Amino acid sequence: MKPDFDFIPRKTATVRTLHRCIKTPIPVPESIPLFREMEKYEIHASMGQPPIVWHHTEDGYKICDPYGNKWIDFSSAIFIANAGHGNSEIRAAIHKTVDKPLLASFIFATEERVEAAKEYISVCPIPDAKVHMLSSGSEVCELALKIMRVYGVRKDPKKRVIVTFRDSFHGRTLGAQQLGGVESQKDWITARDPDILQAPYPTAYEHCWADPENPGFDEERMFRSFLDVLDKNGVDHDRVCGVFIESYHAPLCAPLPVSYAKRLRAFCDEHDALLGMDEIQIGGCRSGRFWCFENYGILPDLFTAGKSTSSSLPQSCIFGRRELMDVFPAQSLASTHSGSPVCSAASAASIRFLRDNRMWEAAAEKGKIMEERLRQIQSRHWNRVAYVGGIGMGWNIHFADREKKPQPEFTREVLLRCLETGLLFSAPNNHDSSLRCMPPLTMPNDALEEGLDVLDTAIARADAEMPPYRRE
Numbered sequence: 001m002k003p004d005f006d007f008i009p010r011k012t013a014t015v016r017t018l019h020r021c022i023k024t025p026i027p028v029p030e031s032i033p034l035f036r037e038m039e040k041y042e043i044h045a046s047m048g049q050p051p052i053v054w055h056h057t058e059d060g061y062k063i064c065d066p067y068g069n070k071w072i073d074f075s076s077a078i079f080i081a082n083a084g085h086g087n088s089e090i091r092a093a094i095h096k097t098v099d100k101p102l103l104a105s106f107i108f109a110t111e112e113r114v115e116a117a118k119e120y121i122s123v124c125p126i127p128d129a130k131v132h133m134l135s136s137g138s139e140v141c142e143l144a145l146k147i148m149r150v151y152g153v154r155k156d157p158k159k160r161v162i163v164t165f166r167d168s169f170h171g172r173t174l175g176a177q178q179l180g181g182v183e184s185q186k187d188w189i190t191a192r193d194p195d196i197l198q199a200p201y202p203t204a205y206e207h208c209w210a211d212p213e214n215p216g217f218d219e220e221r222m223f224r225s226f227l228d229v230l231d232k233n234g235v236d237h238d239r240v241c242g243v244f245i246e247s248y249h250a251p252l253c254a255p256l257p258v259s260y261a262k263r264l265r266a267f268c269d270e271h272d273a274l275l276g277m278d279e280i281q282i283g284g285c286r287s288g289r290f291w292c293f294e295n296y297g298i299l300p301d302l303f304t305a306g307k308s309t310s311s312s313l314p315q316s317c318i319f320g321r322r323e324l325m326d327v328f329p330a331q332s333l334a335s336t337h338s339g340s341p342v343c344s345a346a347s348a349a350s351i352r353f354l355r356d357n358r359m360w361e362a363a364a365e366k367g368k369i370m371e372e373r374l375r376q377i378q379s380r381h382w383n384r385v386a387y388v389g390g391i392g393m394g395w396n397i398h399f400a401d402r403e404k405k406p407q408p409e410f411t412r413e414v415l416l417r418c419l420e421t422g423l424l425f426s427a428p429n430n431h432d433s434s435l436r437c438m439p440p441l442t443m444p445n446d447a448l449e450e451g452l453d454v455l456d457t458a459i460a461r462a463d464a465e466m467p468p469y470r471r472e
């Protein structure tokens with residue numbers, strides 16, 4: 001069952017703490033006309049988030065509605081607000097640009113775009129790298145596909161195979177969706193690119209051979225799962241022009257096993273293929289390093305970023321070695337809003353904030369609190385929680401039965417109880433049965449702990465009131 005949210009207000013008990021305030025039924029009855037208008041004018045696909053109206057932030061980690069309620073935010077507006085919502089330094093940079101008041105420049109030179117490019121490069125560990133700015137994550141993943149293909153076919157027209165990973169997500173446009181590994185999202189594509197293949201992502205929850213804690217852990221078998229995809233499709237390894245992988249597996253917030261990451265790097269080196277990584281979700285300090293791949297001791301040839309790099313306005317980017325990026329003639333990758341001065345000012349300020357405040361250290365420290373508390377929650381609610389996993393301040397709690405059957409109804413009930421007691425999640429992912437815990441990296445420890453307490457209580461209450469998971 002899809003966990004759509006209805007607009008029937010549920011009674012709440014008043015909550016008032018330093019970090020939270022709930023004083024109306026949820027959804028707020030006065031807010032319902034707004035949702036009805038949204039439903040009327042926007043497409044159904046824009047619906048589906050928990051029914052609260054975002055109005056302003058307090059202190060960058062609380063989301064407030066117009067009716068006096070406020071929530072501790074565990075959503076970060078889906079991995080955007082790493083520097084905190086409405087970060088004052090980012091706002092000042094945006095204001096300065098808006099007050100000029102020049103709002104757009106196509107790709108004419110502006111000080112803002114050059115400043116953003118310089119700040120991006122200052123945090124890019126690839127030596128002698130270049131950056132290209134676009135607007136959405138899907139666009140930069142599309143461009144990654146193009147760069148890998150161009151790299152391969154210029155050497156040999158047969159060198160055009162790209163390997164990506166099952167259940168991965170790289171965006172919703174034609175190429176990005178094909179790079180992605182969710183079959184149900186691709187059923188509209190009538191002529192699929194036959195040279196994009198998908199290997200299993202080595203996650204410990206799904207494969208015992210990828211779980212270093214499991215006696216069945218088997219490094220050889222783990223990497224064999226990648227090679228098998230090529231062999232079963234009769235692809236000579238030298239025909240691979242690129243491997244494109246999320247730096248952590250977003251559906252489960254699962255980091256890559258280090259040895260696997262190193263084997264992928266070695267495979268690409270041996271077969272002259274490009275290793276591309278997608279940092280759109282976990283990049284920007286959340287993993288405990290500026291970029292998640294830094295946790296694995298490898299460097300990709302190119303990587304995509306977005307969401308948190310601006311911590312606010314729509315700008316994405318792709319980094320890569322100079323010789324890969326500079327093969328395209330002037331203007332050939334132009335996009336109307338590429339390097340928009342306002343978005344660039346926001347990104348430059350965000351990168352400066354994240355870098356100068358060493359926000360990766362904050363994420364690593366607070367991540368330890370998250371890990372410890374979430375593991376306690378898992379052992380306390382073992383009958384409801386099948387998995388917790390993550391890295392730094394990106395964690396997933398997955399509700400499933402012992403046979404790993406997802407439990408969307410229970411998950412929705414937990415989410416609603418959190419919402420009614422002042423903790424905000426975005427809609428569940430991963431079979432509608434996972435809640436992603438991804439607070440702004442600026443959240444103080446006491447608010448983080450309070451949020452985790454709220455989650456714990458919500459699970460306990462849902463457990464007491466919902467029937468046990470049904471056996472088939």
Ligand SMILES: Cc1ncc(COP(=O)(O)O)c(C=O)c1O
Nearest residue numbers: 136137138169170171278280281
């Ligand atoms: C890992 C990853 N790649 C790509 C995208 C696509 O980004 P956008 O929604 O900005 O197109 C997303 C978005 O959620 C993502 O999580």
